[in-house]
Amino acid sequence: MNFFLRKSIIALTGLFLCVFLMVHLSANCILLFPEEVAREMYNSYSTTLRENPLIKIVAYLLYLSIIFHVLYAAIVTYRNRKAKPQRYAVNRTADNSTWTSQNMGLIGVLVLIFIVVHLANFWARIKLGIGEGVGMDNAGYVDVYEVTYNLFQNVYYVLFYTVLMIPLALHLNHGLKSAFKTLGFYHKKGLRIIARVSLFYAAIISIGFGVIPLIVFLK
Ligand code: HEM
Secondary structure (H helix, E strand, O other): OOHHHHHHHHHHHHHHHHHHHHHHHHHHHHHHOOHHHHHHHHHHHHHHHHHOHHHHHHHHHHHHHHHHHHHHHHHHHHHHHHHOOOOOOOOOHHHHOOHHHHOHHHHHHHHHHHHHHHHHHHHHHHOOOOOOOOOEOOOOOEOHHHHHHHHOOOHHHHHHHHHOHHHHHHHHHHHHHHHHHHOOOOOHHHHHHHHHHHHHHHHHHHHHHHHHHHHHHHO
16 A cells, blocks of 8 residues: 555544544533533433434444554554664754644554543443443443543542643644645645644643543533
8 A cells, every 4th residue: 555545544544543533522511501501401312422323323334443553553653763763963844744744653652542541441441331430330331431430529630621631632733734744735825724724633632531530520
């Protein structure tokens, strides 16, 4: 498979994940409503995710997208490193590329660590029924609202969820711009608009996800 095809897979799966994050953030805003309405709304949203057949198909697409995005990003990073292994005394690339673009590998790993921990916190418990605890009963019923509120009583989890939104912001800002370029968007003025939209998108997503655990903790 050639370099362009690999980059296109990273771009397309990345764009799909960006759409998922918008939907996911909107749904998680329910957590900020008063408890009387939020508990029922959040739990019925979670039940719909698990039981609606169409949403189940989208969920499988989401898992495949995460796997392909990570896999091809790792392959491209590895091949790029192999192609230019020597470090020069004067690093000219630093002149025309940002710190983020040079460290997308490291930033991507931090985002991946976040996702793995997050899936263990929620997805494994809710979808696979792994682990017991607050909000879960022996008959398999899960009060997802309770699971979430209980997790964010732990200050270490709150810090983890909040601090790791910094690499997520950097990753989304750079990734969104790169995805459009990879897919052939070279118009100069258009790229300037895309750069602004990417920054705005990355800020909304990371601030949104970063403040929810804080607000829940302080409630
Ligand atoms: C305030 C922060 C967040 C909260 C409270 C939260 C909550 C949840 C919950 C409750 C689920 C399980 C949904 C269900 O099946 O009922 C879930 C799944 C998931 N979350 Fe999050 N999430 C947060 C942030 C994030 C972020 C920042 C990402 C990605 C960078 C993410 C990625 C995912 C993925 C990939 C799934 C699996 C989706 C599925 O199986 O359908 N989440 N999250």
